[in-house]
Amino acid sequence: MRMTEDVGEADADSAEQGALDGFYMAVKDYKIYLMMITFTTYVIGLSFNAYFPTLTGTLGFGYVPTLLMSSPPWA
Structure with missing residues (x-):
């Protein structure tokens, strides 16, 4: 009995829940939107961070200066 309660089967009957019930529960939960x-x-x-060296490289700077310009914000 205790293991059934721990699993959550005693709280709600999963046979009565449809396939979309979990989806509807997720849509109603604000934590899902916060995670998104x-x-x-x-x-x-x-x-x-990945595109910035390419962007600064198109401005006419060399390889090493572009890496040096992109490193201070992330150091």
Whole structure:
């Protein structure tokens, strides 16, 4: 009985829940949107870090100066 309660089967009957119930629960949860915003800002920051040396290289700087210009913000 205790293991059934720990798993959560005693709280709700999973046979009565449809395939989309979990999706609807996720859409209603604000923490999902917070996680989406967090991951989006993380990816934007990483893409800027990867693209910035290429961007400064197109401005006419050499290989080493572009790396030196992009290192201070991330040091």
